[in-house]
Amino acid sequence: MRSWRVPPPQIAVKCAATVALAALAALSMDDPQLVFLAGIAALGAGGLALRDLLAPVRLTAGADGLTVVNGYAGKRHIPWPDVTAIRVDERQRLLMRTRLLEIETTDDLHLLSTFDLGEDVRDVEAELLRLNTSG
Template sequence: MSGPVLRWRVRRDLLLLKIVGALVFAVATVVSIGDSHGTILAGVATVMMTVLALRDILAPVRLSADGEGLVVTKGFAGSERVPWSEVERIRVDTRTRFASRTGVLEIDTGGAVFLLSQFDLGVPCQEVADDLRSFRTGS
């Protein structure tokens, strides 16, 4: 990456919450030994929370931008470099369900669409979309 770089990452407090959740579920797994259903349920929850926390540890930066293009997290903890010339559209898809508004940042390259939520970026999706558009055009 050359020149100034913008980065968006998972908030550390959410990572800490996932780690605490994994520990709570691990304790629940141990406490529920003897109740096979409870043990299985708590064990699955422990594994899921651990995997989510591990992803945040291995790939905390989900999106970065520089003068050449974007680097977007892909898969569990991989990443893909996308040159600006391949980015066709950057937009925020906003939905309202049950009195709650959620937004998802969409980066469309024609061949792939990358979707990132506020939880991935650490800030509102519209803010990131605006920053990316300004950064890309240099204004």
């Protein structure tokens, strides 16, 4: 059984950003626009940090199939025969390059990034292809 998770330092940065943005909002009560913007940013960062705390393991693979995070923090088990494709989607726009691991099933598509897995998605793809015993 192999699992991939959000790196703990990344979770710590999101928590620290949430606290810093909430403090900025609290200390800026004389500027309603700044309070609003910092408050919205704190809620967004807090939502991302909470998801990482509730479901840090984003992908697990074993002989019987995969388990992926589904929705905000739920889990879904996918037997290997239901996996139709595992591939890396790589795109470059302007100066940014993105790589996503795509796990396609008969009825869904799961996208995971390096930030979700804590490893290069190409390495995870290779490991999943090796673990997939259904073909």
